Amino acid sequence: MWARARETGVTRVLLAGVDAADWERQASLEHLPGVFRSVGIHPQVVAALDESARASELALLERALATRSSSVVALGEIGMDGVGERRASYGAQAELFAAQLRLARAHDLPVILHVLRAHEEVLKVLAAEGISAAGGVVHSYSGSAELVPRYLEHGLHLSFSGSITWHEGGRAAKAVKACPRERLLVETDAPDQTPREHRPVANEPAFLRDVVRAVAEIREDEPGAIAELTHHNACRLFRIQES
Secondary structure, three states: OHHHHHHOOOOOEEEOOOOHHHHHHHHOOOOOOOEEEEEOOOHHHHHHOOHHHHHHHHHHHHHHHHOOOOOEEEEEEEEEEOOHHHHHHHHHHHHHHHHHHHHHHHHOOOEEEEEEOOHHHHHHHHHHHOOOOOOEEEOOOOOOHHHHHHHHOOOEEEEEOHHHHOOOOOHHHHHHHHOOHHHEEEOOOOOOOOOHHHOOOOOOHHHHHHHHHHHHHHOOOOHHHHHHHHHHHHHHHHOOOOO
């Protein structure tokens, strides 16, 4: 899969952490050139854990951060998820979200935020807690254009995924237009959110070119220019050497 991505011109990949078991699996791939990763406790995981398990997972995260290798360039995915019955765990999600924001500050790491049907709740935690000076990104942004300035105020970037190829001219397109050039990122969110041209197969990093083309079309720019811009923005945010 990584070889296919490199053949399309993708030179860096960031594997987003979900839970402790996930971080260990991803660490086995960090020897590959261009592979970076993050560690964090995903809000969907938080929603499924009891209080004791959440405390244990947080302790494992603290240990992972203290012993991290140079391939770990961010803390995430963290945030809140309001889909269905997960709303019932908002209290626990907010608590773990705030704790992980504090860890990001302590370790000077940018954060990767998962925000799904919980924008107001996440913005409330951000206002109370703040984020690391290293900044961060709202990944696979699904909010409105009106919300964009509120995330920018916290020093966050916005990243757009294959979902922007599904709904031409909709809310996602308006958000793409509203995002300043210096805060714009792209991603696949593989294996989810496969670009329209490749559905129904599972998403993979090689399909990033489709996302770049969609962003370029929305912003009335050239795909090459968007690829160069977002590559530069990502390397700056995650402090990765560009060449």
